[in-house]
Amino acid sequence: DGGITQSPKYLFRKEGQNVTLSCEQNLNHDAMYWYRQDPGQGLRLIYYSQIVNDFQKGDIAEGYSVSREKKESFPLTVTSAQKNPTAFYLCASSMGTENNEQFFGPGTRLTVL
Amino acid sequence: QKEVEQNSGPLSVPEGAIASLNCTYSDRGSQSFFWYRQYSGKSPELIMFIYSNGDKEDGRFTAQLNKASQYVSLLIRDSQPSDSATYLCAVTYSGAGSYQLTFGKGTKLSVIP
Numbered sequence: 512d513g514g515i516t517q518s519p520k521y522l523f524r525k526e527g528q529n530v531t532l533s534c535e536q537n538l539n540h541d542a543m544y545w546y547r548q549d550p551g552q553g554l555r556l557i558y559y560s561q562i563v564n565d566f567q568k569g570d571i572a573e574g575y576s577v578s579r580e581k582k583e584s585f586p587l588t589v590t591s592a593q594k595n596p597t598a599f600y601l602c603a604s605s606m607g608t609e610n611n612e613q614f615f616g617p618g619t620r621l622t623v624l
Numbered sequence: 625q626k627e628v629e630q631n632s633g634p635l636s637v638p639e640g641a642i643a644s645l646n647c648t649y650s651d652r653g654s655q656s657f658f659w660y661r662q663y664s665g666k667s668p669e670l671i672m673f674i675y676s677n678g679d680k681e682d683g684r685f686t687a688q689l690n691k692a693s694q695y696v697s698l699l700i701r702d703s704q705p706s707d708s709a710t711y712l713c714a715v716t717y718s719g720a721g722s723y724q725l726t727f728g729k730g731t732k733l734s735v736i737p
Contacts (some may be wrong), residue, residue, distance in 0.1 A: 544724075553628075554668070555729040568656065569724070601667055609655050610675060611723040612714050615667040 515616035517602050522621045524596065526587070532587045534602035539566050540614075542607030543585035545591045547571060548599040549608070562587055589621065597623045626651050626717050627648055630728035638736050645731050647713030655685040656716035657689055657696045657722075661709045662730065667676070672698060703735045 515536045524530045536543065542561050546554040560579040572582030574593025579585055585604075589596045599620050601615040627650040645659075656675050660668035662674040674680045674696065681729045686699040696715075700707055710730040718725050 515633075529657060535692065550727070553729040556679075556724060559724060566680075605723075609716065609723055610673070611672060611725065612658065612673055612712075614670060614727075615660075618667045 514615060515604055515621050516571065517600075517601060517616040519619060520617065522619055523524065524621060524623050526530060529588055529590050530548060530620070531589045531590065532600055532602075534585045534616060535583055536547075536585075536602075536604045536616075537583060538604055538614070540604035540606055541582070542605045543579070544603040544605075544613065545569075545575070545577065545585070545587045546601045546603065556592075557567065557587065558567055625716070626726040628713055628715050628726050628728040630711075630713050630731045632729060633732040634734050635731055636734045636736055637698075637703050639703060639720065641703050643703045643707065643733055643735070645698040645711050645713075646699075647696045647698075647715075647728055648694055649713075649715045649726075651717050651726075652691075652694060652715055654715045657687070657714065658714040658716075658725065659685075659687060659710040660714060660727075662712055663709045672737045681721070681725075697710060700733075704734045705737050708733055708735045 518533045542558045545557040558577040560566035576588045602616040605613040632670045659672040662668045672687040688697045712730045713728040714725040
């Protein structure tokens with residue numbers, strides 16, 4: 512099956528802890544993205560990566576970090592510096608071309624206790 | 625500032641009617657336009673994309689694009705209760721050789737049996 516997987520589905524974090532969200536794709540896509548969605552809000556871009564070992568900040572990168580060591584994987588770390596991390600986190604991938612159809616994973620719902 | 629505006633709704637239509645969802649965007653240079661459907665608690669699913677002025681039909685869905693007016697719409701014919709969801713409009717913008725999507729906040733559609 513081709514697709515994008517995210518784990519875990521639900522994640523609970525204590526204040527002051529770092530947590531890492533996993534995103535894997537087997538679509539052979541070059542580009543990968545992380546978004547955050549808050550209730551009643553659209554998707555906001557956190558980080559994106561066009562190629563391995565390269566990534567750029569999106570609109571709301573503060574308090575987050577990423578790595579892209581493999582084409583298939585783009586993990587997101589939510590650090591303790593993120594002031595309001597409770598949200599629905601979505602990973603997406605695309606071919607990275609202008610007609611840029613992005614496909615989403617199932618998401619991780621993070622709750623800070 | 626790249627902006628995508630959608631009426632938040634809710635938009636209520638009776639079963640079998642046509643649902644019309646609208647979206648305006650601010651970046652006159654945008655070239656690619658996407659509609660995603662998002663069920664409550666789930667990730668967005670791509671349902672339509674359009675790149676050229678005019679209409680594009682796929683089954684019960686028709687996307688309409690007017691670049692001069694910076695307006696894109698989605699028509700859903702013969703609406704079904706299973707179409708009840710939030711519909712997100714997304715627009716591509718480019719910068720530094722990469723392509724990202726800007727999302728609207730979505731329109732919630734409710735199809736009444």
